[in-house]
Amino acid sequence: MSFNVDSFSDAKLDELLTRVTKIPEWELKNTQSERENKRIRQIQIHLKMIRQVEKQEQRQKLRQRTKNTNSSSSKNRNNDNDLGL
Numbered sequence: 001m002s003f004n005v006d007s008f009s010d011a012k013l014d015e016l017l018t019r020v021t022k023i024p025e026w027e028l029k030n031t032q033s034e035r036e037n038k039r040i041r042q043i044q045i046h047l048k049m050i051r052q053v054e055k056q057e058q059r060q061k062l063r064q065r066t067k068n069t070n071s072s073s074s075k076n077r078n079n080d081n082d083l084g085l
Helices: 009-020 025-029 034-085
Strands: none
Touching: 009 034
16 A cells, blocks of 8 residues: 655644654655745745846846947047047
């Protein structure tokens, strides 16, 4: 007879906790609430990575804008000097 280790519910965990015997560690790690906590941590890490990528993209856009404005203003200065000759 086989059983799925990952299918322990919180009710099953409560039943195991009321026992006098020691609970095996593998049974505690596969509870529904522990899996939910793991998913929450993974989502938080994913959102943090997305925010970091967005910040990097904003920095790159800002750098490109400043480069473009600096280069266009220097071109305008050069054109003004050419007209004065």
